[in-house]
Structure formats: structure tokens, C-alpha cells
Amino acid sequence: MPSNKQPFIRTDLAVEARDMYVKEEEQETSIKGVQSTEREESGVKLVHVSIDEQGEQAVGKKAGTYITLHTESVKKQDSSSQIAAAKILTRELQHLLKENKVKEDDVGLIVGLGNYNVTPDALGPMTLENILVTNHLFELEHEKVSSGYRPVGAISPGVMGTTGMETSDVIHGVIHTFKPDFIIAVDALASRSIERVNETIQLTDTGIHPGSGVGNKRKELSKETLGIPVLAIGVPTVVDAVTITTDTIDLLLKYFGRKWKEKDDASNRLVPSSMSFGMKKLDESDLPEEKERETILGMVGTLTDEEKRLFIQEALTSSGQNFIVTPKEVDQFMNDMASLIAQGMNAALHEAVSIENASTYSR
Amino acid sequence: MPSNKQPFIRTDLAVEARDMYVKEEEQETSIKGVQSTEREESGVKLVHVSIDEQGEQAVGKKAGTYITLHTESVKKQDSSSQIAAAKILTRELQHLLKENKVKEDDVGLIVGLGNYNVTPDALGPMTLENILVTNHLFELEHEKVSSGYRPVGAISPGVMGTTGMETSDVIHGVIHTFKPDFIIAVDALASRSIERVNETIQLTDTGIHPGSGVGNKRKELSKETLGIPVLAIGVPTVVDAVTITTDTIDLLLKYFGRKWKEKDDASNRLVPSSMSFGMKKLDESDLPEEKERETILGMVGTLTDEEKRLFIQEALTSSGQNFIVTPKEVDQFMNDMASLIAQGMNAALHEAVSIENASTYSR
């Protein structure tokens, strides 16, 4: 009877970021109360969005700063690009801490959300293993702590299936006795896009909803509820079959759309071009007009994204096949991503630590 | 430059079994040289196919016995059903050993294929951790070994990315010195169907092709090449995005096909029925006629399965998104499956061991 099957998917941030991102590309730049910039740096695509109270009303997203780093360094197992990404994370995190008026000697609590025993959900606990914890040193041998460090505590509150408690209750309890000046939570997320998995690092100062989605028991941890800044770092590590199929059908439309344009030679139109790996990446410009979409994919081709999702979800769910999946290289990916994030955080939290010397501090 | 990215997917058995299975349901029962039976037992669906030389010509599959156990016990984390499935595996394995004239005191070599550090590929090494190894006891203290045991050795040859060698070369080397009377190889497979993942256990006496798919270097290990029986136990543990999408599009056709039949009320036709979890599982009878398929899915609805796969594969591959994935619960699933298989094997290999007392022997 007792079961461990509670889903660990916390979609909020991913959904927010994705919706935000999509809209931002299309029209949001003109919305009042929403400012966004995008740039590329050392192979990392960096998107900043800030939303104020006015924007919150307009786009239905919580006011605050949302920063997205898109890096292929983990998936490609490219160590030097991972270091480059960690440096950008450090800088962005430092800015966000400053924006939230966190001072250099403020006490931080790092919360590693997720389940250590379920690898794709273990980003939080795995990151904690490489976090430089210093608070006890300040308490026990204050005079020995060199300058350039701040007090940092860390807690891995587990998940409801293994603790029997609301995760937010555990965290509230720890805050009650530890009394940090600010919090940074790290968590694995569900992705609403195949390509974001293990590629996108999301950073925000709008707080967290641990275990959100389970009932209505949302016990937000945020500046509003706690009175201290609550930052969150999230990485999509899983995706469901609905998303994979929806994304692929979209790709399929673009694929045929491009073929349509490239060739008028109808006889060749539907012949796969012998696995042309060199093909230019499909993009929005390849999406055909509605009439062509209907020819290619019938009724399904005319549905909106949201309608498609709903039908696909119902078909999969009714057959018991809406699996949530993770790339087969999950062990290596989680390991590298946790290390990247911890290095980025250690350097951001302690003036004396840099990405270059960070490995010396990892356990 | 050195890279660990060699794919670990060994599709042969999965493909064979799947093709076999599909055809068998449809028409194969009437093919000369191919015999198949199917039955349900303790919640396990059991399919036996035997192919002789004549059948090998007819269906293009190697002559031999193919046994498939389909059990949801691992996915549902149902311990007592796992025990039931292990018992059936024991019995089937015993039959297959007998069919291959393996005697009760013949020396067995268990080969755990795959990469210990990549969880979904670790079925072989993880199974080996629970295999009752006895050969050294016969060599070192023969007089102390109770009756009811046979000599069993076990080897985990690693994968090319971690050894730098062809896996078959490592195995050949070990056979060269160990000289077993028969071999049983255990391996994780890629699935050609979402629903088979972690649900299907395949058992055959047609040998293995470790690392097959990499170049033309197929170094088969089989009765033909080694002169001793080579059995293989395989479980699909991963699936690619192409398969997920192909399967889901098929489900989508059936889903709309059923809706079509159920309601003529056109206005309701395309409204998702509010996530009707109670919906009867979709099956072949729900697949609509070609004309309806075209209405629903346009050109794509008229493609054959193989054509659909090819187009989807090209669309995904050209976008760098044909990920190979595994369920997020991969740690628990692999653990339970490896335990189920090891228990089934231990009881089949040693007369004195049964599923009931098997846990006493596991490490």
C-alpha cells in the first residue's frame, strides 16, 4: 500500500520559462512591464527577462527576474565549455544576488531539492555534494576562516515519498532554526521541449514551490512568504512522451514544409533523402502554411499546439503509455550538470573562490 | 578526442522478437518451419516461437527457439508478481537448457554484457551481482560442495568505450581459458516499441552479437561459432524518440478511429474527453480505414509504418534530437529487473536453489 510513486515533476519554472521564452521571441518585447534581452556568449545563449507588477498582470507571470542559460556543453561532454558556462552562471548569480540586496557576508542556505535515489531527480542532492559549506566553521572556529568566504549552510530535504512530509514543511523547519539571510534552491525540472533537457539552466528570484502540482498544497517559499530573497536554479532533466511526440510532429511539419519548398518535383517529395545528416537545421521558417499543413498531417495539422498536446496526452494516457523519460546517459549528464552548477555557485557565493580554483574545494 | 559515446544499443534481438511477434499474430502461424504458441500465466504473457531451417529461409530469422515473457511486474513495482515472473523464467530457461542438451553438471559461463556506469545499459553487470558463482568452489574445495549445484563462472566484459577492445574478443579470450560447456549472456536492448521497455524478457538459444551494429565487425557468439550452446536473455531498457513518436501517431489514429465510431456527432468529434483515464485501452480494432486515416493525419496517415519511421527519423536526426531515452525510474527498474533475472537463472542453473530460497544466495 505505501507507495513511492509520487511524481517528482515540478513543472512550474519550466513552463513559465518556456512560455515566457516563446512569447518573448514573438511579441512580448512590446508588452509593458516586460523587458527581455538575449545574447550569445562563449557558446551559451543567455536570455534575461524581467517582469514588473504591470507585466505580471499582462502576462500572468510572477514579477521578478528570469535568466536562462542554454548550453550544450553537458550533452556534448565538453569540459572546457562546461567551465565557460559555469563562469557565466557565477556572474549571473552574483548580479541576481546583488539585485536582491544580498550582502557579502549574508548567511546563505542552499536547498538541494529532489530524490537522491532517482538519478534524473537528484540534481539538488548531487549539487549539494559539491557545495562549499562553511557555516559551521564560522561558528566553531571563526578566527580561522580566511576573508573572502561567507557562511553557507546546505540541506537536502528529501521528497515526500521518502520523508512522509511536505518538502516545504521540512524546509520551513530548517529555516526556523537556521535563520538564513537568503536561500538558493536547486532542482530538477520537467521539460516542455525535448531539446531543453540537460541543456537549459534557469535562474530566477521568484522563489520555489516544492512539490507543486500535488494537490492544492502549494506552500510557496519566496520573498513574500519568508521575507528573505529566495533564488532558484532549475534544469529540465526529464520529458514526457506527449512532449516528445508534439515536438516531433512539429518537426515533421517543418521537414515536409522545407521539402515542399525545395522541390516542386512531386515524384520526389515524399522520399526520405537517405538520412541526410548534413541537412540544415529546421526552423520556424520551414513551417508550411495551414493548407499545406492539412495536406501533410490532415486534421491534426490544423490543430493549435495546445490542442495537439491534449489529444496526444489523452491517447497516450488512455493506453498507459505516457512515460516520463530521461536520456540514457542520465548518470553522466546529472553528474556533470551538478558539478557545473556547484562550481558556478561556489564562485558566486565566496569572493575567494573562482571557477579556476574551485575544484580544490569540491569534495 | 578519445570518446565514450559509442552507442550501446544492440537491437538485433529486440527487432527479431518484435518482427516475429507482429507477424506471428497476423499470419505467421501458417508459415512452414515456424511454430508459435502464446498463453497467459500468472499475469505473464508467454510467447514461444520456434523456427527451423525451412522457416529461417521463409522469414529471414535464424533457426532456434525464441521465448518472450511479457510482465508488468517491474514497472508496477509489484514484488509478488516479480517472484511469479522469476519462476516462469526459471522453468523456461530449464526447458531451453534441456532442449540444448545441457546436462546437470555442465559448466556454465554467465556473461553480463553492457556498461556498469550507464544505468540503462547495466542490466548484464547488475544481474551478475546476484548470480550464484560456484566454479571456484568446485576447484578449490570440491568435497565441500553440496549436491544440487553445478559449476558456474561469470564475467562482465565491459564495453568497447571502456575497454578499448571488441567485447566479443574479451569473451573469446575468457572462453579460451575457462572452456565452459554452455554460455548464457544477459544484455540490455533497445526497444522498437514504447510499451516493451522494462516489460519484456527475451530468451533465445540463437546466440549473441555483442556490440553489433558497430561497423560490420559482427563477431557472433553462437553454437555455430563456438560449438557450445549460447543462450541469451535480453530486456529492452531504452527507446528512441523515433519509436516513441511512431507509436504515438499510431495510437492517435486509433484514438480518433474509436471516437469516429463512437460518435457521429461531428461537433464533438475533436473534443478531448476531459482526460478520460477510464477509457478502454486502444487496440488494433480501433485503427480506422485508410480514407479516414488520411482525413485525420493527411499524407502521413497513408504511410506504411516503415515509411513513417523513416520520415520521422530524418526529421529528428536532422535536428539533432533523436535522443535515446529511458524511464525516469531507471534506477529502481534496472535493480528489480536484474534481481528478477538473476533469481530466475540461479534457480534454473542449480537444482538445490529455488525462487523461494534464492534470496539467501544473493549477495
Next chain:
Amino acid sequence: MPSNKQPFIRTDLAVEARDMYVKEEEQETSIKGVQSTEREESGVKLVHVSIDEQGEQAVGKKAGTYITLHTESVKKQDSSSQIAAAKILTRELQHLLKENKVKEDDVGLIVGLGNYNVTPDALGPMTLENILVTNHLFELEHEKVSSGYRPVGAISPGVMGTTGMETSDVIHGVIHTFKPDFIIAVDALASRSIERVNETIQLTDTGIHPGSGVGNKRKELSKETLGIPVLAIGVPTVVDAVTITTDTIDLLLKYFGRKWKEKDDASNRLVPSSMSFGMKKLDESDLPEEKERETILGMVGTLTDEEKRLFIQEALTSSGQNFIVTPKEVDQFMNDMASLIAQGMNAALHEAVSIENASTYSR
């Protein structure tokens, strides 16, 4: 500067139990306010000691019940003896809960003390992995919980080196929000005797002092401080070189003492009897008289146990060699012990669970 080297040794319980045990054998049975019994059962040596306020004054140990199970089942990797020991643990734990007026539907909090990443210190976290956690089921789907279960929550508070916080602070925080009716803490201990390592399970209702020994910051968790029963289960998993040497010098005295008695043939006296494995186990009766002890071991032979310990400690410490060690089979031992304890606890906590069906509930 930041360091992870904080010792994880919590000696209190081990010392108490050992002192208690030694004295009990010698004279304590006659002390007012101290009652002790000892018996053997299914290969487990079971010692009960209860101390009341009067006894607390007399022997300087906290009033309460102390139960010690001594079992070789883990070291011998004997599964069926482990099951027998788990059953005895269940019964003793049930008695102790009843003695402390814990009711059948009282809410329990299981605390897994120690460091998951240091295997010999991981008894608490490893035990938690097999604890049946049910509290969330009562909260989320109360109507579905069968009778025979109680609400149980579980927390692994980490260690100061990885959290930066006093462990007792973390626990206090969790208690603050979870509000359990009783607590059971599980912890690895340091042993003051080689032979206790991985053989002795200590059970008491006198509470815990997490992280005791570090400074004066003893933040006891007990009925006195929390107002609810606090039980503790501890197993010695490590021992230091001082203890090993002190114990061995003691053995050496007994060894020569016995030889002295057995043979008067002086010429043979000091010849090792060619590793006589069949030799009867040495016991207290073999300890020679003081004069003989001096002949054998000189000045050292005349020291009290406590003096010997002090000198040995100084010699080792001054050479930087007072290592704390654990048996090389630490991985297997910790695994089996954690499983034994979790099974014993699950069956004690939930009426519907027994050792026989317990494996069904383990994760």
C-alpha cells in the same frame, strides 16, 4: 580552509553500554536502582538493563532502559540468522514503545543520523532507505490506508560537515513543523571493543546527543527536552587503533596465561602453537595473576585498563597514527545491518507488517 574532517564518532551510547555491560557482569546486579537480565535466544545474546533515579546516582548513567542485542549474523553474512535477529529487534522495540506509552496510531519520526557519503557512518541514512514511510499517505489519501499502519515520517539530517549546521538544530526544526508523537533515531557508533563492531545493536529510550563530542554543544534530544519519547538504535561500526591494541594486549595476557597453565614445560612456553585455529576461545579465566602479568608484559602488564588506554593513546596520537578503522567488508556489513534494522523497525511500527512480509515493503 573549509574542511570535511569533523569526526563522526558519537561514543556516548557505546561507552555507556560497555561500561554498563562490564560492570553488570561483575557486580552491578547488586546495585540498588539497577536491574539487569541476560539471556540467549536464537543465537542472539540479549542484555536488558534498567536504571531508575536511584541507580542513575549510583552508576552515573541516565535513568532508562538499555537493551543490547549481540548477533554475529551480519559478520557471518548469514541471512537466516539476520532474520532471527530482526524478529528479536521487533519484539524488543515493541516492548520499549509500549513501556514509553506510545500508542498504536501515534505518529513516529525516524531520524537517520550520519553521513551518507562515509560508508561506516551511513547506518542512519542507509536504514532510512528501507523504512516504510506512510505519513503522507495518511495526509493525502487517508481513506485508502489499510488498517494496521501508523503514520511514519523520516528524515536524514546530514552531518555538520555537509550541512554547516548543528544536527540537533536541523532535527529541532523538523520537529517544530512535523510535531511527531515519538522519535526513533538510528546511528553508527564508535566501539570501545573490537568484537562489538557490526555485532552489537543497542536500543535505549534515554534519547540522543547528535554530534556530541564536538565542543560543549550538547543539544540533547530526549523526553526531558522534547516532552515526547526519544528512542535510539545504535550499532558500533568503527573502532580506533587504541582500542584494537588495548584489546589485543588483553588477549595476549590471557593467551600466555592459558599457556602457562596448560604446560609447565618451560621450554615450550613461548612457542606459538603453529596457528592453532582450533584453540578454545580465550576468556576471563585465562587472565593470569598480577605477578605473572608483570613477567609477561612488564610494567605494562601491571597497568589498569584505563591507564593502558591512556599510554597507548598518547603513543599513537603523538605519532599521528590513531586511525579510526572499519572492517574491510564495510559495504556489505553496513548494507546488511541497515536492512536488518529497517526490517525490525517496520514490523515493530506497523501491526500489518511482519519480518516475513517485510521485503515486500522495502524499496
Next chain:
Amino acid sequence: MPSNKQPFIRTDLAVEARDMYVKEEEQETSIKGVQSTEREESGVKLVHVSIDEQGEQAVGKKAGTYITLHTESVKKQDSSSQIAAAKILTRELQHLLKENKVKEDDVGLIVGLGNYNVTPDALGPMTLENILVTNHLFELEHEKVSSGYRPVGAISPGVMGTTGMETSDVIHGVIHTFKPDFIIAVDALASRSIERVNETIQLTDTGIHPGSGVGNKRKELSKETLGIPVLAIGVPTVVDAVTITTDTIDLLLKYFGRKWKEKDDASNRLVPSSMSFGMKKLDESDLPEEKERETILGMVGTLTDEEKRLFIQEALTSSGQNFIVTPKEVDQFMNDMASLIAQGMNAALHEAVSIENASTYSR
């Protein structure tokens, strides 16, 4: 009945090195056919001993080169000293390869001896996880391999308890098919001294005896038996209670010896100086004369080291307490040592790899 308890202790190298070392300090420098040098470098104590055929007769040790690195960097968890030690290992290994006429493009086989599931015995398999394996790249895509690399294969042959086979048989099998030009084996050893544990790295070109000590089945792998150079890297990771006690009794003698010298004030002689951590490390000069030794330790004080060992071993063994132990920090120590060795090896084997860039290549 089947058992996994085969001891994993392979003492040969440790014993050889230790005997060698002790003698070398005392008188060996003058022995014909034995040359030894000793120096300190970057905190690493480095001892070179070379023995020729003449020396082999004289000291009863196999002719060849023996190099010992003594570094406290792992025990002290000092990353930068670990890097310094890895660099020295690289240089020594390069010299030894050259001495053995291994050419720059010769094919190497790295053998990781030991049991992956027993942490203190897992040095070999753990080292392999960080070894840069390249052989398959030369075979599959030779043109893509940059210059500065050689073909390297790697195998972890397991232990007899998990494979049921002689480890040397498994290795012979792999050599039979892989045909390397030279071999480097990595293994955990038992120490004959407390202080060597996790501090000494032994490097030799005299081959290995995997599983030696089990019966007479010594199946040496060496230049003599295989015709190719066989190097071995060994690190003591465990120690038994006999050794701990013998070493400590020795320390105790020195300790009292020094006190004797320091003070003639008899009344203070046997008072522990309140745990004087600042005490100068005890050394050979503190060992008292025989008469004083007898006063301090009686008969035992007059025994030779070997006699002491024998008596202590008999006392412990007869009580079933001659445990083999490892420091409680075994997880961290093994991890760091395996990483140090792998880095040292990668840089020695491939011209293009250095300790500085090595982390890029680790998996």
C-alpha cells in the same frame, strides 16, 4: 554454501617492498647486486631500489626495479599535493617504461585488479574508470586519432569470488586475444605497517601474482611468463589487527624509551603527559635497550618483531578477532588515490596528456 569470503589480500608487493625498505635503511646499501637511493621531492619521499641477479640471490627478492612514493596527500585530502604526487608518478612510470624498452606507440593493457563492490579492494576498477582508453579509436577511426596518443586497452578481471575463475586465467584469456605489447596492473594491497595505508604507492617491473596466497596456485604474470613487460602499481589500503598491535607495541616501547631518557624523575615516569600532541614524532632513536625493554614490556619486550607478530596473530586468531580493517574515510581515500594514479598513468602513457590537462580526459 557458495561463499564470497575469499580474502582479497595480496601481500606480495607490500611485503617485498617493506622488507626491502627496512633492510635498505639498515645495511642493504652495501649488498652486492642491490642499489638503492632515497630522496624527498615536493613532499613525496621517493625510494628507488634495483636488484640484479646477484642481488636476487643475496636478498631473496626478484630482480627488477622497485620504486616507492610515500605521500600523505590523500590522507590529508590536499588536492595540490595530490597533483604534485601524480606528476612524480608520471615521471617515474615513464622512466620505468623506457627502462623496459616500451616504445611510444606500443599497445598497453591496463589491468584493474580487485573487487568493485568491496571499496578498499576497488583500487584497480576505480582507477580504470579514469583511464584514458584509446585502442578502439585506433582500430575504428585511425585517421582521426591525433598524434601524441598510443593505443591503450583496459580490463577489470574481477575476483575469484565473483567470477568463479582464477583471475590470472581471465587475464591470460584477454591477453590471448588482445596481444598487448606491455601490461600495467593496478591493485590494492594489504599493508604490513599502519602508517603505509593510503600513503604509499609502489611501482615495480617485476610482474604480478593475482590472487596469490590462495593455495599454491600462483600464476605469475611477468616478463618471464609472458614475454612482455609487466609493470605493477600497488597501494596498501588495508591492515590487520596483528599489524596494528605489533606497530603500536613498538611505538609504546619507543614512547617509554623517550620518557626514560627525558626524565630521570621516576615518579613521573609513567604519567601520560596529558595527551601532548606537540610531542616530537617517535623514531628509531627512541627505542630503549633490551634491559629497559624487558622492564617495560616483560617477556614480550624481548621478542623479535617476527616472534611478536606470531604470538599476537595466534592470540587474535584463536579469538576470531584478527580483523582486516581500513580507515573509516575509505570512500574518499579510495576515490582520491584512484584519481591520482589514473592521472599519473594517463600522462605517462600519452605524450599529448599532462597532469594539467588530464581532467579533460577523465570520465
